[in-house]
Amino acid sequence: MPGDDWSDAGARILRSTAATTTVLESGAASTGALLPGSPGSEAVAGTKPLTAADIRPFDASERALWAVQRGVVAALGDDGRRLQEALPGAEEAGAFSLGVVEGVGDAVQDIVRDRVRLILSGITSVVDFYAFVYDISLWVELISAWTAPQGTGIEGVVDRIKQDHPALYEAMRNFRTLVRKFDELTASLTDTSQPGNFNWTRAQAYVADWLVDLPGVLGQLLRPSVDQLVADRGDPQAQGRTIGRVLARVIIEAVLLAMDLYALVRGAAHLASDVLRAVRESLSATELATAAARAEKAAPGIIATGKGTSGAAREAQQIYEELATEIRAYDRLKRKTGAFNSAVRDIAGLKVSDTGYIAMRLDAQHIVEATWFEKHAAEFKRVFGWEASGDMDAIALHTEWHIRSGEKLATNLNLLGAEKEVSLTKKLQDFLKARQTAPDGSVKPFANLTELFQAHADFYRDYSPRLSQRLDGWFAQRLAQIAAAGSPP
Numbered sequence: 001m002p003g004d005d006w007s008d009a010g011a012r013i014l015r016s017t018a019a020t021t022t023v024l025e026s027g028a029a030s031t032g033a034l035l036p037g038s039p040g041s042e043a044v045a046g047t048k049p050l051t052a053a054d055i056r057p058f059d060a061s062e063r064a065l066w067a068v069q070r071g072v073v074a075a076l077g078d079d080g081r082r083l084q085e086a087l088p089g090a091e092e093a094g095a096f097s098l099g100v101v102e103g104v105g106d107a108v109q110d111i112v113r114d115r116v117r118l119i120l121s122g123i124t125s126v127v128d129f130y131a132f133v134y135d136i137s138l139w140v141e142l143i144s145a146w147t148a149p150q151g152t153g154i155e156g157v158v159d160r161i162k163q164d165h166p167a168l169y170e171a172m173r174n175f176r177t178l179v180r181k182f183d184e185l186t187a188s189l190t191d192t193s194q195p196g197n198f199n200w201t202r203a204q205a206y207v208a209d210w211l212v213d214l215p216g217v218l219g220q221l222l223r224p225s226v227d228q229l230v231a232d233r234g235d236p237q238a239q240g241r242t243i244g245r246v247l248a249r250v251i252i253e254a255v256l257l258a259m260d261l262y263a264l265v266r267g268a269a270h271l272a273s274d275v276l277r278a279v280r281e282s283l284s285a286t287e288l289a290t291a292a293a294r295a296e297k298a299a300p301g302i303i304a305t306g307k308g309t310s311g312a313a314r315e316a317q318q319i320y321e322e323l324a325t326e327i328r329a330y331d332r333l334k335r336k337t338g339a340f341n342s343a344v345r346d347i348a349g350l351k352v353s354d355t356g357y358i359a360m361r362l363d364a365q366h367i368v369e370a371t372w373f374e375k376h377a378a379e380f381k382r383v384f385g386w387e388a389s390g391d392m393d394a395i396a397l398h399t400e401w402h403i404r405s406g407e408k409l410a411t412n413l414n415l416l417g418a419e420k421e422v423s424l425t426k427k428l429q430d431f432l433k434a435r436q437t438a439p440d441g442s443v444k445p446f447a448n449l450t451e452l453f454q455a456h457a458d459f460y461r462d463y464s465p466r467l468s469q470r471l472d473g474w475f476a477q478r479l480a481q482i483a484a485a486g487s488p489p
Helices: 009-015 060-075 078-086 090-133 136-147 155-164 166-189 202-213 215-231 236-258 262-269 275-282 285-298 302-325 330-348 355-360 377-384 406-413 424-435 449-463 465-485
Strands: 327-329 362-366 393-398
Touching (some): 060 078, 060 090, 060 215, 090 166, 090 236, 090 262, 090 302, 155 166, 166 202, 166 236, 166 285, 166 302, 202 215, 202 285, 377 449, 424 449, 449 465
Antiparallel strands (some): 327 393
């Protein structure tokens, strides 16, 4: 539902021990209550006594029609009343059920193929991300290792990746398994064999169960198809096909969400919005848990495999945080942040001017203002070995913190009150100017590197305790070097 935090969805699913019997919390799904006759519905306050029509049919064909007539129609509100009048009667349940299976079969393989491609693109994007953060030659070898069987002479590379980036290693090794699990899930939705002596196929039974499981989210995504369903009144098989095509997408997207693959797929899709997001916003916690349990029955281990793959994106985020706190020479860090910024644009499909890109962009910021190099060039070289301002140490900061003015933040992001804020760089320059100004207004420039560095340390401590924590050790080390070097000869 909108506003839900899905960051730990996979963990919540794996912890669930009663996925199919949990009573929906108030307002948790579009229907607002369990289907009459569903396990646990008797616990919902105010549920009317069950009638014959409330009891879930045993026949798979009738169960599919029953699920649409009751749960999906209820989720559609006013549109549901129109659909209710257009749906076939029980005598046409068989044709309707076959149509649903046909619709699922028409769509599910294409949807799976597209989503698997996006997962692969997402993993490739993560590999690209690592490539600019670490030794590029290692990652060239890694691409070969990705598709190579074990024992081919490059296990040393694999071992390094496994040790340094375990989530990425698992994502790549899990990919083949992930594809196989999706194949198993797809097979269950298109299985034409018959269970025992029943007159329906396994696919009809399985699809009917999915219709029962996901009434709320399916109803929301069927809304644009109501006119078509009404127009096909009298053709139950055509109505079933329309519903089946939407159901196929709902099933796959719900399983992706349960596998924690939302961020990886959406990032690779280069889309600001997408059906996956629509499912994410409409899916109740109970429907998500039920979808996970249903997928596990068809393809045991599919949820854990997906979680192993999604870990690559989380590990990339960790590397991003490390990059944002790394201290190294300005010229080297500038190349690194530039590569990161390019990757952000490529992966997210953003332009340089897009607000989303600017919010993520990292800039290399001199810890000690670069303007001081010319004034103290000889001392910088003698004490630290810095030949130019590009050799001075720097830290990566977000553009909006580093150099953007409050006026632009207020205008571009609609941040009320931001127009009064100034950038870190401007505040630092004002602070250093004030530190060199005597009470009588006269200017007393910093006499040596100790005064210059201490002034910068004091600024960061006053300006941002969090930033100061990242820099305190660096300043202590540099001030110790200055003291050890002594006065210039």
